[in-house]
Amino acid sequence: MKAILFDLDGTLLDRKTSVQVFLNKQYDRLYPWLKTMDKEAYIQRFTELECNGYVWKDKVYKQLIEENSFSHCSTEMLLDDYLEHFQESCVPFEGLHTLLYSLRAKGYKLALVTNGREMMQMRSIRGLGIEIFFDQILISEKEGCSKPDAEIFNRALNRLNVRPDQAVYVGDHFENDIIGAKKAGMKSIWKKHQPFHDSQADAEIDQLVELIELIETW
Structure with a gap:
């Protein structure tokens, strides 16, 4: 060998733990934009939509925004936050x-x-x-x-x-x-x-x- x-x-x-750690931090960072949705609900829905990483994050965030009344929040904003900060939660x-x-x-x-x-x-x-x-x-x-x-x-x-x-x-x-x-x-x-x-x-x-x-x- x-x-x-x-x-x-x-x-x-x-990955499961990393995503949970990241989403907790992301929700806190972006609370002014995400506060219309409860943190636990946000984490649960993200986890459901991304199917253990098999759905691209841009699609996940787009769906989240479509389902919820996030104020002045865009797919790009959430995705940029993911790209910048996920590695800190690995x-x-x-x-x-x-x-x-x-x-x-x-x-x-x-x-x-x-x-x-x-x-x-x-x-x-x-x-x-x-x-x-x-x-x-x-x-x-x-x-x-x-x-x-x-x-x-x-x-x-x-x-x-x-x-x-x-x-x-x-x-x-x-x-x-x-x-x-x-x-x-x-x-x-x-x-x-x-x-x-x-x-x-x-x-x-x-x-x-x-x-x-x-x-x-x-």
Whole structure:
């Protein structure tokens, strides 16, 4: 095993907690414009509309404004606030930095392969302070292809100069991460976030700290 590839949201970034932290702060910052809606209702509706990050934020904010009587508030205003401040609310899963330090020390090549918009994902990566650990970072918008398409995984492997059988992909999404990695010929590790009867992954972990010992057994 020479290379370890990671998903971002839900695997390294505790996205659910990060969004909750950010929305609390955003509501407080923009209270004069958002006060016609209760904070808890604002957070709940945003969470519903964005579908765990699969709906672009501009569409989410546009819908929020259409549904509520926000005074002198625009989609651009809310989106600009998100772009400027979300990285300040990024929460890593426990043990993230220790894990990455250890993997680098052991000589593994590391890559990050994530779906999403380049600007937003890079801000999250920098908010976590992990950009320096990765040899390659591939983001679907920039690459023009996305998980679970094997192409984006193959590009990462080529740039790392490793074969599929020398690499493992770690992710939390069944189709995008586990099935996608298998299509590319890699081993896969399921970062569990909910009960799942058969992830079809080669291994499963609950916490990031479990990863090093697991990989060493391979």
